[in-house]
Each structure stands twice: as structure tokens, then as C-alpha cells.
Amino acid sequence: xxxxxxxxxxxxxxxxxxxxxxxxxxxxxxxxxxxxxxxxxxxxxxxxxxxxxxxxxxxxxxxxxxxxxxxxxxxxxxxxxxxxxxxxxxxxxxxxxxxxxxxxxxxxxxxxxxxx
Amino acid sequence: xxxxxxxxxxxxxxxxxxxxxxxxxxxxxxxxxxxxxxxxxxxxxxxxxxxxxxxxxxxxxxxxxxxxxxxxxxxxxxxxxxxxxxxxxxxxxxxxxxxxxxxxxxxxxxxxx
Numbered sequence: 001x002x003x004x005x006x007x008x009x010x011x012x013x014x015x016x017x018x019x020x021x022x023x024x025x026x027x028x029x030x031x032x033x034x035x036x037x038x039x040x041x042x043x044x045x046x047x048x049x050x051x052x053x054x055x056x057x058x059x060x061x062x063x064x065x066x067x068x069x070x071x072x073x074x075x076x077x078x079x080x081x082x083x084x085x086x087x088x089x090x091x092x093x094x095x096x097x098x099x100x101x102x103x104x105x106x107x108x109x110x111x112x113x114x115x116x
Numbered sequence: 117x118x119x120x121x122x123x124x125x126x127x128x129x130x131x132x133x134x135x136x137x138x139x140x141x142x143x144x145x146x147x148x149x150x151x152x153x154x155x156x157x158x159x160x161x162x163x164x165x166x167x168x169x170x171x172x173x174x175x176x177x178x179x180x181x182x183x184x185x186x187x188x189x190x191x192x193x194x195x196x197x198x199x200x201x202x203x204x205x206x207x208x209x210x211x212x213x214x215x216x217x218x219x220x221x222x223x224x225x226x227x228x229x
Binding site: 013018030031032035041042043044045088090092099103105106107108109 | 120122149153157158159160161164172207209213215216217218219220221223
């Protein structure tokens with residue numbers, strides 16, 4: 001198992017439906033981030049949630065973080081065909097001294113397909 | 117500002133040749149990261165640099181790989197004597213602060229033939 005594992009590996013839905021992706025991790029974190037990657041392209045930063053936050057919203061995105069379960073979820077509401085992409089969670093570990101720098105540890109990603 | 121610029125987008129090298137990948141971070145960003153993505157996998161951290169300094173290279177293979185971020189000019193990831201297993205997409209990311217969201221480039225896809 002790796003830090004930042006996404007579930008499910010692939011998700012196929014119809015336009016207008018909601019899409020929920022989950023991420024689990026193993027170590028203590030400073031923050032957790034979600035990224036989107038369109039096929040053959042770079043990653044686009046979607047949202048960052050800090051370890052002392054439980055929920056965050058950005059447009060149609062809602063991210064939750066449960067540090068006791070070491071898990072996070074990304075909800076995309078009212079999905080569109082343009083949301084079709086791979087979605088990755090990535091964690092920044094909290095170092096023992098309480099300091100961190102931004103090395104990201106990525107999961108394997110969830111492939112989301114939204115059918116028109 | 118066009119964001120993080122990586123070039124070339126595609127690079128083909130024969131086994132044994134050298135590959136040089138370039139990354140120009142977002143203007144004003146002093147933190148640069150390199151990641152490698154193998155097919156069907158997530159990104160793996162390679163190296164973290166600040167201007168003229170390597171902060172963490174724990175993800176870099178011990179041999180043949182090197183990175184720099186000079187005072188002037190782009191960050192360079194150099195792979196000497198490439199092998200087929202080096203074929204991957206290499207992404208550069210930059211950030212303005214130590215802890216923040218990152219801006220990724222579009223990547224360089226290296227193919228070793």
C-alpha cells in the first residue's frame with residue numbers, strides 16, 4: 001500500500017450526477033491536496049485542506065478530511081463531461097519537528113469518466 | 117505569465133545518450149520540484165530545489181540522475197546514459213512558498229529507444 005491511495009480506481013457516471021472519490025493515507029500530514037490530470041497533460045491543483053480543517057469547498061468541489069481515519073474524500077457535484085480526467089490526492093507529511101516542506105506523495109489516482 | 121514551462125514536450129533518446137529536461141518555474145516562485153510518472157501510475161517525487169540549492173533528492177536514483185536550479189535560468193534535470201526504464205513523463209512543479217498548492221508544467225515525455 002502507498003501513502004495516498006484513491007478509491008475507486010475508476011468511476012463512470014452520467015452528466016449531472018455527483019462523483020465521490022476517496023483517499024487514504026498512512027502518516028501524519030501537514031495538508032492534503034487534490035489534483036486533476038487530463039490525459040497526456042500536467043496536473044491542475046484543485047484544492048488544499050490543512051490537517052486542522054475538516055471540510056472545504058471550492059465551486060462544485062467539496063473536500064472532507066478525517067485525520068482520525070487518515071482519509072479524505074472529494075465530491076464533484078453536478079458533474080460535466082469536461083470533468084472527465086484522472087484525480088489524484090497528494091499529501092504533505094508532518095515532520096517530527098512540526099515543520100514540513102512541500103514534498104508531495106501521490107496516490108495512484110481515480111479515473112473519472114462523465115458521459116454526456 | 118504562462119505558468120510552469122517545460123521543454124521539450126517530447127524527447128526521444130537512444131540508450132546510452134543523455135537527456136536534458138528544462139523547467140522554468142512561475143515567475144517569483146523559488147521552490148521547484150521534479151516528479152516522474154510511469155504509465156498508469158501516480159507521480160513519484162524525485163527532487164526538491166531552491167535557487168542554487170538541492171534541498172531533498174531522496175527520490176532521485178543514485179546514479180545517472182542529477183538536477184540543478186541555477187541562480188539564473190531554468191531548472192535542469194539531467195539523465196546520463198539513459199536506459200529503457202527511464203521512459204516516463206517527467207513533471208516539474210513550482211510554488212511561491214514551502215507549503216502551498218503547486219503549479220505543474222505539462223511535462224516532458226521521455227522515450228528511450
